[in-house]
Amino acid sequence: MLTVAALYCFAPFENPAALQGPLKAQCLAAGIRGTLLLAREGINGTIAGSEAGLAEVITAIRALPGCAELDVKYSAAEDWPFQRMKVRLKKEIVTLGLPEVDPARDVGTYVQPEDWNALINDPETIVIDTRNDYEVAIGSFRGALDPKTKSFGEFPKWFEENKAKLSKAPKIAMFCTGGIRCEKSTAFLRQQGLSNVFHLKGGILNYLEKIPESDSLWDGACFVFDERVSLTHGLEEGGHEICANCTWPVKAGAACTHCG
Numbered sequence: 086m087l088t089v090a091a092l093y094c095f096a097p098f099e100n101p102a103a104l105q106g107p108l109k110a111q112c113l114a115a116g117i118r119g120t121l122l123l124a125r126e127g128i129n130g131t132i133a134g135s136e137a138g139l140a141e142v143i144t145a146i147r148a149l150p151g152c153a154e155l156d157v158k159y160s161a162a163e164d165w166p167f168q169r170m171k172v173r174l175k176k177e178i179v180t181l182g183l184p185e186v187d188p189a190r191d192v193g194t195y196v197q198p199e200d201w202n203a204l205i206n207d208p209e210t211i212v213i214d215t216r217n218d219y220e221v222a223i224g225s226f227r228g229a230l231d232p233k234t235k236s237f238g239e240f241p242k243w244f245e246e247n248k249a250k251l252s253k254a255p256k257i258a259m260f261c262t263g264g265i266r267c268e269k270s271t272a273f274l275r276q277q278g279l280s281n282v283f284h285l286k287g288g289i290l291n292y293l294e295k296i297p298e299s300d301s302l303w304d305g306a307c308f309v310f311d312e313r314v315s316l317t318h319g320l321e322e323g324g325h326e327i328c329a330n331c332t333w334p335v336k337a338g339a340a341c342t343h344c345g
Contacts, residue, residue: 093129093265095189096151109172118167129178160320166311182238193271193282198292209255224305264288
């Protein structure tokens with residue numbers, strides 16, 4: 086059994102290119118596979134390997150400037166969810182297309198999984214799924230708005246089109262897979278003048294790990310960006326595969342309803 090670590094941290098990297106080679110070498114030496122993204126705003130990625138190997142790499146990342154509070158979520162995989170190790174340089178570790186949005190400076194209010202149900206059950210709360218259309222297609226929280234975005238960079242346009250309604254909401258609750266997109270989206274909303282903005286700490290993965298299925302308001306599976314494709318309650322594999330024709334997730338063995 087392999088361990089998978091989804092991680093991110095918004096931190097000020099003055100020269101991310103200088104970190105690329107040493108970080109990849111450390112991952113390879115520890116037998117780690119996956120993808121890490123480096124930018125001036127921090128680090129993001131998902132990696133897999135043995136518990137000991139991951140512990141070495143996580144320790145090294147936490148020693149980087151501003152990364153002591155690195156957010157990490159662990160799950161398991163029977164087979165390698167990645168085939169090789171990549172460390173890439175990016176302009177943003179999650180692409181919103183607005184470099185002036187700085188989650189390290191200002192974000193919404195974190196909500197722990199144990200308190201999430203009460204927030205999204207409040208009739209005054211507007212709940213927004215900040216993920217993309219193909220992710221929402223296989224699962225989401227009950228009653229959540231689906232922006233139907235094809236990429237996270239489309240979110241600001243969707244917000245502008247719905248700003249009048251959202252500006253009147255007493256509470257806005259946002260969620261994503263592991264928390265990183267919510268860091269940026271809540272920072273963006275606060276930059277737009279909205280103050281009562283909340284987001285799920287650790288994202289859907291944290292919720293599925295900690296909240297029993299009997300108490301859960303989550304329906305379906307959560308898309309993940311590796312060869313497992315989806316996870317469900319207890320972070321068990323969700324039984325999806327990628328359609329070879331349209332690349333949307335589909336239940337293993339089932340016909341794809343997206344491309345017909």
